[in-house]
Amino acid sequence: MRVFSFFNRASRVLHDYPSCSKLLVLFTLSGGSLVAYSESQSDIGTHSVEHNQKEPRKKRVVLLGTGWAGISFLKDIDYSMYDVQVVSPRNYFAFTPLLPSVTCGTVEARSIVEPIRNFIKKRGGEIRFWEAECVKIDAANRKVFCRSNIDNNLVGSGEFPLEYDYLVIATGGQVNTFNTPGVMEHCHFLKEVEDAQKIRDSVIDCFEKAVLPSLSEEERKTNLHFVIVGGGPTGVEFAAELHDFVQEDLVKLYPMTQDIVKITVIQSGDHILNTFDERISSFAEQKFQRDGIEVQTGCRVVSVSDKEITMKVKSKGEICSVPYGMVVWSTGIGTRPVLRDFMDQIGQTKRRVLTTDEWLRVKGCENVYALGDCATIDQRKIMEDISTIFKAADKDNSGTLTVKEFQDVIDDILIRYPQLDLYLKSKHLRDVKDLLKDSQGNERKEVDIEGFKLALSHADSQMKSLPATAQVAAQQGTYLSKCFSRMEKCKNNPEGPLRFRGSGRHQFLPFRYKHFGQFAPLGGEQAAAELPGDWVSTGHSTQWLWYSVYASKQVSWRTRVLVISDWTRRFIFGRDSSRI
């Protein structure tokens, strides 16, 4: 009995005070061992901040969305300075890079999600999270209107307004069908956890239906034809996962399907993974060829019916249709209706996506920020500002810029216009002074406005919009929460670059993205990775690098332990084929 009550008490203690324990969880597996220490957090600030009417009112921040951008913002925001309210139709954060693994049960859906309320509580905030969808933003009155997305028969109105001092929009993108007929009705997507779960069920449905005794061979083949539209990282990873699932697990349980399963990836460009390095792209194509995954490049899908997918082969202009069992549409990001409406309000009608400046502030609107997939940064061009830069740099108003004058402003220019930095790197120029050399390569003592324009004229060609990745969103969230923490401090002591078109300095440094590389798991325990510094790595070792990076990037120890034990489980028992 003693031992039982010890366990009981230990359970309660561990569970009630996770912060006071350094907990050892040991998985010993076939000689390899993996030791994971649970988060050891100090108790400081874990108690909820109570509203005190006598204190000056804290500024109200409303955050829309709980994806990568939102969660990074919540992770670092100072809850003692702001009254934070979070609105999202999902009460959890999902580790989206593992969604393709969820589709085939390599990792369970629950293992990649973490409740938002856990986050806020752990970070010492009062829990003010509302599971609801923002249906309207009223920027003029600093209000958002929300509606609960729970559709069962619970009592009470699910509609409520929220007032804000600062609004942070991080609602992410939605599926973009490019208005292709039939896509919404007949395709699967891979943006939400539910999507991944539906795909998993659907794959098993295809197999169970295909083996029924009443089907012809042709019908079996059709039902086991899996089509992936979009050869980007998500589509490619799903194709690889599906191939592994089929070969390692399903054909053993559905022996008659051995030779009739077919996986096709349709890509409109000339290569799959075309945002990656060329070496990765061709490694992936070769791997897929060996695996028997068909890659159809240069094809654009024109419509999807309930039985067939129709596409146009670009080179020949031909239209062809193929029957399928399941289609996963994994291409493009669209703008949500609530943001479309908001963009109309603030004069961004012609924009494709919500546009911010380099400080993530929504253009044409005060105190509203947007980050992650729902927004894009409109980087200012140097050439647009070239005259004002020149004027600001030319302190003595001589009409020419000396090397000294140029050097005085170059740091601010480099911060304000990051494309210049990229340009210097692309030209292998170590010293910015080299920009001022004449066409023969001779140093000049000073340049006039025309010479200055000429020197910087090609820099803008280096401008690139940021990819819609978790990495970008997470960095933006962290950046913004840091700005919020120093809002007061930086009002008096601005830390940003010189305002060329105004006076003084910008309050903050603009957001700058740092690329840490990108993975593409290709199945069969192989992966490709683009690492910083133009490094490319492929093969089995890269897959192990992928495992460690993805394990370390988990947002909580709970999900970390679960993801690792899911991998271990798959390794020992294979993937589950139960249709639940």
Add this chain to the structure above:
Amino acid sequence: MRVFSFFNRASRVLHDYPSCSKLLVLFTLSGGSLVAYSESQSDIGTHSVEHNQKEPRKKRVVLLGTGWAGISFLKDIDYSMYDVQVVSPRNYFAFTPLLPSVTCGTVEARSIVEPIRNFIKKRGGEIRFWEAECVKIDAANRKVFCRSNIDNNLVGSGEFPLEYDYLVIATGGQVNTFNTPGVMEHCHFLKEVEDAQKIRDSVIDCFEKAVLPSLSEEERKTNLHFVIVGGGPTGVEFAAELHDFVQEDLVKLYPMTQDIVKITVIQSGDHILNTFDERISSFAEQKFQRDGIEVQTGCRVVSVSDKEITMKVKSKGEICSVPYGMVVWSTGIGTRPVLRDFMDQIGQTKRRVLTTDEWLRVKGCENVYALGDCATIDQRKIMEDISTIFKAADKDNSGTLTVKEFQDVIDDILIRYPQLDLYLKSKHLRDVKDLLKDSQGNERKEVDIEGFKLALSHADSQMKSLPATAQVAAQQGTYLSKCFSRMEKCKNNPEGPLRFRGSGRHQFLPFRYKHFGQFAPLGGEQAAAELPGDWVSTGHSTQWLWYSVYASKQVSWRTRVLVISDWTRRFIFGRDSSRI
């Protein structure tokens, strides 16, 4: 690189040949350790049996259903003797006693399911499983008609007939609403894995909706009123699980709900757990009272609307309605339409449920067996057969039975009519000869038919129909598969009791249920158990007994490891409140 390729190879080997390895999985947790060896199976018979037209055709067995009865049958059937086809709308077996744990995330749904195809493959059978529903049984032509329950747009007809030599019906029961209006529309159930998953989502919905800023205090209370109809083991366990989930996890994340969550159990009888020993019943009631779970006994639900549940208090005859957030209906078992129709065909129209004899053979129909929740055994009464028994026993046709003659047949009587055994036990009679004593307790040398009738007249009062539990179903499945294995052998050498109403002996011993006890987990790491031999155990130690019994009863090593790691996960991190 070496170490990576070692792991890769090891992974493949382990995965492809699970049977050749004795695999050590070690979870070391805070000093307590648990060692689990993976199933070590011999390779004999793991290869699929190929159809060979030259061999005499194997008898075709069609099994409907993959619950406890079905799976136990599949586990032990000799695949070399029978051509087995399995039809079930679910391609997995679910460990249903853990369903209440799934409703609150103590255990994950995937951890309690095992694909049927895995079973068949592991047991050395050719995989002939069809994910479909049986829609019609045509006993006259020995055929069943099946229809695929996959409702997406895959090609091919999902309808097919199957011919059988033996049909085994193990489709389980369905929800029984007792025709109470509104139950189907507004209540949750707890029979399938999907039901448990829906309940889990719904609980979170209730909490998320209740805390929205737009609700009144009254509305919050309504949404957080959880009603359980039925005070049987399932209902009580769910109430306990829910209480734990709320107190251990949810109130910390939804602090404002602390004092307004209410759980009510409605029971039509006078006590909850009324099939258990009285001591357990009152232990449970006391525990619930301490926990603040309201138990309303003597109440019958008369209707359920979208907002309110209406019941009749039996003692007062009053009707009252209470608003609710969620109702779980956990009472009674009904008959599926396909069996209703089958019963009409075979003349069991007036029966409440499909009826079999003591050998699990469906009455009024050849070569059809029924087991588990979908059937009931119609135990023959002694008094109905008393004259034929007397005649068979009275070998010398003297009109009286000597003690010797009686002793010659008593074993057969005891086997054929198990109620007699129970009667002897209830009367504390050690020797059956005591039955023949006269009313003064004097031994008699012989009895006539009237005396014989008198001696056995009260035995039938001990007849009880078997409860609809996993334990009964599993024992029936095992029993039937053993009969099937010895079908040929026992045709020539019958091993059953004497046929009193015919000649010779019965082919097999009739099915006899052995009760191994029953658990009722009551939350807060406490459980109650009824153990064999009239033992009752309650409290924390019983919960640990429960853990070990349920871990050991898992149908595969995969589910065993998963269930144990789920328990461990809950112990360390609590339950997940993500709404997925």
